[in-house]
Amino acid sequence: MSSTLASDRVTARLERARAAARQAGVDALVITPGPDLQYLTGVVKHSHERLSALLLPVDGDAAFVVPTLERPGLDGTAVDAMEVLTWTDGVDPHALAASRLAASRVGGARRVAVVADMPAVHVLGLRDALPQASLELATPVLRELRMRKDDVEVDALRRAGAAIDAVHARVPGWLVAGRTEAEVGADITAAILEEGHTEAAFVIVGSGPNGASPHHEVSDRVIQAGDVVVVDIGGPLPEGYNSDSTRTYVVGEPADEVRDVYAVLQHAQAAAVAAARPGVTAESVDEAARAIIRDAGHGEYFVHRTGHGIGLEVHEEPYIVAGNDLVLEPGMAFSIEPGIYFPGRWGARIEDIVVVTDDGCEPVNRQPHDLLSC
Secondary structure (H helix, E strand, C coil): CCCCCCHHHHHHHHHHHHHHHHHCCCCCCCCCHHHHHHHHHCCCCCCCCCCCEEEEECCCCCCEEHHHHHHHHCCHHHHHHHHHEECCCCHHHHHHHHHHHHHHHCCCCCEEEEECCCCCCHHHHHHHHHHCEEEEEEEEHHHHHCCCCCHHHHHHHHHHHHHHHHCHHHHHHHHCCCHHHHHHHHHHHHHHHHHHCCCCCCCEEEEHHHHHHCCCCCCCCCCCCCCCEEEEEEEECCCCCCCEEEEEEECCCCCHHHHHHHHHHHHHHHHHHHHCCCCHHHHHHHHHHHHHHHCCCHHHHHCCCCCEEEECCCCCEEEECCCCCCCCCCCCCEECCEEECCCCEEEEEEEEEECCCCCEEEECCCCCCCEEEE
C-alpha cells in the first residue's frame, strides 16, 4: 500500500464524493481497492477474496474495513486517520461493513453505491448483508469527480506525455527490416521503464497486415522493407497517471497509396484536436475526425471510437464516441486517435492525449505526426 495524496486533498475529495452521492440520492459509497480508492485516498492496494473497503456514508465519518493481517500496510496513509475496522479470518466482513453503514444513517442505508470493479464475491456478500438496501453502481457519482483533472493531475499527465514521447523518439532506431515485432517490443518495454514508468502497461507493434488489427500486441512476424508499422505504447508513472500515444512508421519509403491515406488520417486527427474545446460535445469531436475519413472514402475502415479518457486508468471517462452528448469542460483529458485499417494489408493510427483548457485543448504529446520513415 502507498499514499501519495496530501491530507487536505484527501479531505476535499471525500467531501466532493459525499456531495455528489447526496445529490444522486445515494446513502453511502463502498469503494474497494482500485483506481477510485486511489483517487480518493491515495491508497494503492489489490483487491482479492478478503474484503478491504472504504465506507463513505453521506452522513457520518468515513471508515475503512481491512483484514487484521493487512492493517500495518495502512500506517502513514490517509486511511490511517479514519476509523479502521479490522477483521480476522472466520469473521463475516460484509456483515461488519453492513453494521457500520446501518449505524451511519437513521433507518439504515437504503441506496448503496459500489464501484464497478468490485469483485462479485463482495457485491453478493454486501447484498446478503444489506437485505434492506439496493445496490447500484457508483460510476455515475465518481466519474463526475475523476473526469475533471485538477492542476496537479494535469501536470502528472504532462510528465507522462513527455516520458512516452521520449520513447517514441527512439523507436526509428529499432524498426529495422529483419527484426521481429517481439524484438522491437522488448526494446520499447525497456525504454518505457528507463523513461520513468513503473511498467509498460501495453506495447503494440503492428507491422504490415498486423497493423490492421487495432489491438494487436506483438508477434514473431519479421518486419519487412516497406512495412507500415503502428506503435501504440504507454503505462503509469509512479504517481499513477498514465501515458498513451500512437505513432505510425514505415520501414523504408512508403508507397503512394500509403502517403495518400496517411495524409487523410493526419488531417482527421488535427481536425479533432482543433474541435476539442469547452462547450462542445464529446460526439462532435468524434465526428470532426470521422467526417474527414468518411468523405475520403475510408469510413468503413475507421472501426473504433476517436478517443477515451485517461488518468489513473488508461481507459476512463469521457469517451469520445458517437452518441455521447457529454459537454466538454476544462480539465477533461482524453485521447484523440483516429485510425484507418485495411484488413489483411496495413493500418495506421495517430494518437495524442489532450487536456481541455479554457479556450481549446492542450496536447501533452509533442512528437511529430508525420509518417516517419525508418
